Amino acid sequence: MSIKIEHLNYVYSEGTAFEKHALRDVNLELPDGQFIGVIGHTGSGKSTLIQHLNGLLKGTSGAVYYNGRNIYEEGYNKKELRSKVGLVFQYPEYQLFEVDVFSDVCYGPKNLGLPADVTEARAREALRLVGLKEKHWKKSPFELSGGQKRRAAIAGILAMEPDVLVLDEPTAGLDPKGRDDILDQIQRLHDERHITVILVSHSMEDIARYVERIIVMNRGQVMFDDTPREVFDHYRELEQIGLAAPQVTYLMHDLAARGWQADVDATTVEEAAASILKCLGR
């Protein structure tokens, strides 16, 4: 059970003046149950990449295997694939359309042709998973706050019970607490349901805090693919492509330059604090 990408290329508007090579020879293996972060500056190909995982975009060449089967095969069931690889777009609340939250969450499972009772059971489960209280279920999506709308939209994907959950900047536009809440919720989902989570984010701090593996995209290519500590060790190269390391990494490098025995690979606040305390003999 995994996703495997082989020599994937994608060219936009081929043959016109707007031609753009958005993905170049991408090779990746995404095994089950990982929590993966994808980073890259705007236009690096990360959004294009994730749209290939559920077959919304079809590579110009190369292949994507889901559980060993090439999704570009004749007659491959794309609808089922999309239910297994759930993709939450940026600002997903803009896709809400039903009269109430509950019906909107039912839309996905209903499209899969599931009977009404199963659909509703799934919707209830999904809404509970994202922590949206029952009193909001029968409200119009437009009566909810920004953070609640975002959860409702994510529930709409979860109701299809995906094995892989891909989220494109799920915290964009939310306030700090809203950001933490959503990410904690996703972490819990990952831990409890053992689903694969692929998180696209611009926040190096968030990435460092939650994921176990980072894929760095640059100009349509995979530039790094490793653990956060290893990837952020290349912070100079990351800066050159418009990215950065988490801020604490800079602190640790600064201290190391001043002769401290600081852990320069620390990427989270906790790791940094622990290393500083150790240096000071506490």
Place this chain on the structure above:
Amino acid sequence: MSIIRGRKLSYEYQRLDEEGNPESTIRAVDGVDLDVQEGDFVAILGHNGSGKSTLAKHINAILVPTEGTLYVDGKDTRDESQIWEIRQTAGMVFQNPDNQIIGTIVDEDVGFGPENMGMPSEAIWKRVEESLKAVGMWEYRAHSPNKLSGGQKQRVAIAGVVAMRPKCIVLDEPTAMLDPNGRKEVVRTVQELNRKEHVTVLLITHYMEEVIEADKVIVMDQGKVVMQGTPKEIFSHVEELKARRLDVPQATLVAYELQKKGLPLPDGILSMAELADELEKLRGQRG
């Protein structure tokens, strides 16, 4: 002199039910006293729904107080005859870059405000040139806004406001929809306007790092101003900020963690460099 002066400012609106009857009254801004000095850089923090956007819209007279008063450069915003002067004094930049650019070409958009002011063409051109240069977008004057990055679009929107030569610019979460590089671009542009052109700035944001260099920080919650002070003072209250759904800069957070473990670090450390210096002092004391 206070360029913006609000006294017991409140704003209420009615929520209507499906038949259009008033269902409940919402007090979005609740008795706010606000004083902004000319030339200051003021940041307003607050979670979604804390009333900070509603307050911001008052400064441009898009909304007028239902109770209390607000004076912008000595003009009462409730006085309809002065509304256009107020809008010229206090420009406004909004969150979504796409929804505030009117022109199909960058320079045409920047000229929109001066056109509304009825200025002669040559004067408009001069202003457009000055403003686009001030935000570093002069080379893009002949481009279509649709082809620009988010940060560039916001700089064009800022230029559009600057072209009206306002004394004060209110920016309502201008960086919320941008990537980190776009955010830096915009904040740097705004800081420069404040320093070089002495434009008063009110920046509303969710990103604590953008606030560090402000002269003053105002924290809003439930329509009220609940904290006010320098960034150092405000970010000394880590727990209170968290309770108000806010955050602190990463450096402050590390310092706070270390304090909790018993390190005698001062409150309100804002940057990593500052923190490194303080840690160095501590090590010196020991060794």
Place this chain on the structure above:
Amino acid sequence: MLRDMTLGQYYPANSVIHRLDPRVKLAGTLVFIISLFAFRSAEAYVAATLALVAVIRISKVPPKFMMRGLKSIIMLLMITVVFNLFLIRGTVVVRIWKLTITKEGIETAVFMAIRLIYLIVGSSIMTLTTTPNNLTDGLEKALRPLNKIRVPVHDIAMMMSIALRFIPILMEETDKIMKAQMARGADFESGNLIQRAKNMVPLLVPLFISAFRRANDLAMAMEARGYRGGEGRTKMKPLVYAHRDRMAYLVMLAYLLVMFGANRIGFAARIFGLS
């Protein structure tokens, strides 16, 4: 994909045609179209062709961009040609089964095709060399006399230019929402007509909401920048006729005269049986 569609098809280049006043270009296009229908001799069409080629060359827009506009009318063109070819009676040239092609049929078909193609190419020159805003400005000023009969010319022009600005944004948005719903198993392609219309609801509702939200934001942004209708507003790029514009009007007049002359020659030639 929807993003490939280009609506405001302005092609930036540095040519005298680009610099002309939009009103001149509007008038020129009108003159050209009228001339195509008013004068129908082969000689007149030679003159029209020469004029068209000359303008294209001067405009510095690659001809393939002109041809792009033709793609959309290719079906219409074929139908016109086929109908004319087979349905016009006269001297039979070829007979295929029950269908006959006549000399007159060929002539009319060719003329119709040329007329349609020139019409599209002629108006593409205008849209390719004029920014949409400039074009609406031109329309606004050319139609200003209508203000007197209470046609809100300024407001219409403002609406047009805002629409032009937002069409690409809404197209992209449509693409995004479509994908987002497809990620939830939506199907926009199969089913009968009613089914398909029903399937569009999850696309249309969010799209409308978004359009309204944008309109609301934009109205606020415009007000914040001091917009209060056309009154008292000045123009950053006011339309003032320059020397080249007056020359262009003269060229147009000359063109009409040449067309008229060419038409007379053709007419005379036919009367005297020279053709």
